[in-house]
Amino acid sequence: KRARDYGFDFGVLHPGQWNAITDVQGVKVGHQTVIKGDSVRTGVTAILPHAGNIFQEKVPGAVHVGNGFGKLAGTTQVEELGNIETPIILTNTLSVAAGIEGGIDYTFSFPENDEVRSVNVVVGETNDGYLNDIRGRHVKPTDVVAAIQSAKTGMVKEGNVGAGTGTICFGFKGGIGTSSRKLPEELGGYTVGVLVQTNFGGVLQIDGMPFGKLYGQYAFKNQLESADGSCMIVVATDAPVLERNLKRMAKRAIMGLAKTGGIASNGSGDYVVAFSTAEGLRIPYDSDGKELLEQSMINNDYMSGLFLATIEATEEAIINSLFAAQDMTGHQGHQVKALPIEEVLKHMSKD
């Protein structure tokens, strides 16, 4: 059961069919979970903006840095050119290189990319080194390609899966989470989907309820606990939005993170990657002599609904990652407990 099934509703807008990033038409998600022996607890999650050759048909994209203690690959080119040309890869901190190699391998696997000599792979990461033997660099480029190739639409597995296999959030087991919002037709009827890899700390709040404080588990409680960690956030929309307004949406995702009690601590790599799947905004690799792009895009004045949708979907995606995650034992015998849902419900019923 997901958070919403217990009665939490996170705002005023409504989710799409799957309450997942895949509600944005064409978006596919794939996981490759890498668990081996006692110590390897990691993996890869890949988000595909569309089903075709992304390099040949790039999508408008943007990156926002909430807190930049992280190794996100590909940022400056996304910023300069305003587009994304590969699947977005999530993995662990020391496997970014594997993510890049896998992204290149995947791009090279298309015959029509035969002459391509420059690929800007977007790879995000969080540090799963408490549960995972991260120094072993157990994610391989083949795992990355496998994650991409297994991507599909529909329901998305959450919790201890893919890039979320070994992550920790608010002191509980974190992982992958997702959610979506569909704007009412009067506001354009667009969908915003969010997928997160949660590995950060703070003072957990669940739809406003200060659970971390009530439960007595939060950052700085004894001036000891660290709030460090990271959160990778991917925002997708079918709204026709170019890079500037995608960046504005990306900024709102950190506002959604804030509502869960995250504080973007010093050691956190909190990044948001946002893209639009609107077909009319695709950027062809081969401009084929066409100097002009004809594009139909949303007026600034109509962005606020998309901002609200981004905030709500991010908040819910993070909480979903906690509800879906399960206890995990890993590297050096470290154990991390899942969110005690019974306790959550107890405090909730007092509301």
Next chain:
Amino acid sequence: KRARDYGFDFGVLHPGQWNAITDVQGVKVGHQTVIKGDSVRTGVTAILPHAGNIFQEKVPGAVHVGNGFGKLAGTTQVEELGNIETPIILTNTLSVAAGIEGGIDYTFSFPENDEVRSVNVVVGETNDGYLNDIRGRHVKPTDVVAAIQSAKTGMVKEGNVGAGTGTICFGFKGGIGTSSRKLPEELGGYTVGVLVQTNFGGVLQIDGMPFGKLYGQYAFKNQLESADGSCMIVVATDAPVLERNLKRMAKRAIMGLAKTGGIASNGSGDYVVAFSTAEGLRIPYDSDGKELLEQSMINNDYMSGLFLATIEATEEAIINSLFAAQDMTGHQGHQVKALPIEEVLKHMSKD
């Protein structure tokens, strides 16, 4: 009575003596309220980083833009040089020029600034044009100087005062609000103080409780209400923090805004100005042949407590502005009601 007096506590850290930006030693706040006849409902609020000649003894400073639909003056120089050299002036959107003139007049009033020919005045604004005849530009440079000269330490007047005289927040009367947090000695014992000028929208949340939704007043409720407006946020700290880490603190203030339900809508000018009052970090105007500055500053690793303090103090300052504000009638007979505190308490007691 302020929000805290009703039992809201906004997080896990504790406020300073006044629960105000003035808890940061040396910081002074002055208001000039400009109310005339039926239509003029505006004013100026000035925040002084220290009691001396700020131009001669600049303070480290930074600006973060949450959403830039606004006219904040002075940003690029603060960014380039990392310092602030005037009081921070808050006023209405069309009075930024008056703010600049007043800031220059004040700077020129010091005999030792006799040769100064360049002053970077930091002026923020929100749009009070619903309650105030803003096109009349009723704020004058003399009002700005008056606000600066009336600045004092201790308790800060909140609500319909100074730059908050005519503002609206979440559909209720907004205004000036302030709050502070003092870190435990183990985390350095530093103080963070925040002052806000609230004029924005979204789905109001009070310490987690979704009041806007419960009360039925929020952005997009009928696809009609605008979430537009702006929020100016000033963050002060006595922690020895230079511009890079001040900017990181400034970013967290928007996370505090997010927790109140703000969405940084398209039409919002949400800005944060942050500065440090640490005496060892003052930047002398006249370097007097001294090529090197000796500075003692906080290591990145110790910033997270200050981040949490900024988030909490911003959230509380915004709510304080709502609790303090009172009904206001103004321009063209427009009326805005204060937050119905009785209703708030009713929903709170159900918790």
Next chain:
Amino acid sequence: KRARDYGFDFGVLHPGQWNAITDVQGVKVGHQTVIKGDSVRTGVTAILPHAGNIFQEKVPGAVHVGNGFGKLAGTTQVEELGNIETPIILTNTLSVAAGIEGGIDYTFSFPENDEVRSVNVVVGETNDGYLNDIRGRHVKPTDVVAAIQSAKTGMVKEGNVGAGTGTICFGFKGGIGTSSRKLPEELGGYTVGVLVQTNFGGVLQIDGMPFGKLYGQYAFKNQLESADGSCMIVVATDAPVLERNLKRMAKRAIMGLAKTGGIASNGSGDYVVAFSTAEGLRIPYDSDGKELLEQSMINNDYMSGLFLATIEATEEAIINSLFAAQDMTGHQGHQVKALPIEEVLKHMSKD
């Protein structure tokens, strides 16, 4: 005679008809020179992106900060929304407030702007305080409106005029300069026009010839001379380019400045404001229920020619300001000599 008339050609592309920013169709320039008595040597220059109501029909715009020791007003909103809604005003450092007031007055002068309550005026400045009694703040909002209203197309007056009346460049009299480039039809046939207000230092180079060094007048020559000062640069193009690519063009303007020997010294406010006059890219103030904008814009792949054009036109505009400027005596009897063109030609003939 302008630099080009002496045989300098600054690159490989060709200027438009006037070799001025006004070669970009629709752009108009107006000057208001303010000279009074012995001490007042200042003024205003206004650049109008088009002949209509700019507030109602905004143009795509961007700002790049070369070095931000300056008071440019309006940057954050241009950055956030990607557009410019007023004439661009240039004046002196302490008259930015007058520039804002004048820009608002002008905007309010259109009956269809009757309900407008928020105007983002873009005002740039350089410091003419050596020749001008800058502390007297002699520029008034009426001067700003006069500059705007006198704007016209065709030839542009250069040198000691408008905002260039009291400026100094490389130790010689600076001022207003302008130039343009028209791309060959194969590269799109677009025009790029540049206007500069020159007030900066370094080691003057004229079309590659190191005149400052040969003539023995340059920054740090005796570890005494300051390279401080500023340069405001306005870039216009009729190419259909939105804010991201306009910002990239703006960055190239600083590369043009570099070729004249400018170093963007610590005390310099070197800013570039760029806009597109392409009619298809206008942003209506009143979106009138139209959620989508249909826009036709240049593919990234076709930008490089515009970059080269921007570099060349900026270099030439700066040198033009020096060739046009004349000796000036002003505040406190200060005198600044014009560039000694005879000396320049002597060194040139040795080439």
Next chain:
Amino acid sequence: KRARDYGFDFGVLHPGQWNAITDVQGVKVGHQTVIKGDSVRTGVTAILPHAGNIFQEKVPGAVHVGNGFGKLAGTTQVEELGNIETPIILTNTLSVAAGIEGGIDYTFSFPENDEVRSVNVVVGETNDGYLNDIRGRHVKPTDVVAAIQSAKTGMVKEGNVGAGTGTICFGFKGGIGTSSRKLPEELGGYTVGVLVQTNFGGVLQIDGMPFGKLYGQYAFKNQLESADGSCMIVVATDAPVLERNLKRMAKRAIMGLAKTGGIASNGSGDYVVAFSTAEGLRIPYDSDGKELLEQSMINNDYMSGLFLATIEATEEAIINSLFAAQDMTGHQGHQVKALPIEEVLKHMSKD
């Protein structure tokens, strides 16, 4: 012979002993040239900020993006934390992953880094795919470690070496180049060193002389030639400068590039990485309970000399790369000629 030996002097300041980045005390440079068979023409160049364990003793650092069509790894963390914790690695576009792996391997090779689980490797690249079988990804992590381990002080090999083995600049063979400037004692006596990997286009200018134009080889000459390519620039200084002022220096490096006729074309990845070797500014990995860093740093007012030094050294380093490079034949039989120095001297003597 280097450019200076032919009489070019690039400005008004003087180089250090080696006229190389290694004039900044402690900086070491290592090359690993990877040439195999007919098609592999690539390599790695590593720049070490100091001789110790860089991860344990980080240096203040900054990145500036001239044009971001590139894959520079590590930027966001440098930006967020203001420091660099590994050698700076330069290689080809598709070998950034190898650069990251090699940088991690090197960091892990220090026993005192045994517990390290997060490493931010800075890897820059340019695309050598015309002369090199770049899709083969022939650079291996072991090559990266070899480059680092071979690093030394003193003279630096330039031209077709390391990461410059297969690069092309202004249509001639490019490669590695370096230069330095030492400020006079009155300006602090600091040294600025620059190293470049040149692979870009435009209209070549050599110390002001428009050689590209005179020789008839330049971008857009026949509306055919591409100016694409990239330039990686590394700036080192012993001046005590933190990240904000390092970023300002980095911006000036692009001004030096501009003086060589580079235009930062659309397809160019023009990045600058800057760091300070000042021992007093080292950032310890293990803060060891020390909350405060005591730092002595240069006042903004004294930065301009360092700006000029950066511009001059970058200009000269780029030209040095051209003078040192030699004809190269590579992938698919492609040939690139070195700069015809005789022709250069012919045009020079006419000056």
